[in-house]
Amino acid sequence: MRLLVVGIACAGKTTLTRHLRTRSTLNVVDQDDEIMRCNGGRWPDIPSKNAVVLPKVLAELCAVPDVVLFGNLPAEQTQQLRQAGFLTALLDVSEGELRRRHAVRLAEAGWTNIEWFDHEQRVIRDLRARDVFDHVIDGERVVADIADDIMKMSEGR
Secondary structure, three states: OEEEEEOOOOOOHHHHHHHHHHHOOOOEEEHHHHHHHHOOOOOOOHHHHHHHHHHHHHHHHHOOOOEEEEEOOOHHHHHHHHHOOEEEEEEEOOHHHHHHHHHHHHHHHOOOOHHHHHHHHHHHHHHHHOOOOOEEEEOOOOHHHHHHHHHHHHOOO
């Protein structure tokens, strides 16, 4: 089974990826890690990422029979993955909690990408309007509980 878990920055994608990699046998892939891998370990400029690297990553992942992909894609690419057989799930986190998590990231890690917040919120609204999510996951619950839900989804339950 192939599953795409969509979430904006600070929704918990990286935390869940790490959790699932250490506590499950799922083939868990982080979109950003794959972008870096396909671009020689460097983050590409946005035009190159969108036009060259990301399409390559997605084509490779469409050839993988069992994968849980964590990422944040525009509506067209999310729909393409659905057409390729991916189930889709939204990692849903409230605006207040997302802003709190960005503040924690800034304080603890010294960086944030809050500048993309409004854009990412628009992408999620667009995806919701297009009804592309098979599942909506409450991303404010305990990580282990969210991971259990994702494991069940990946098993078709």
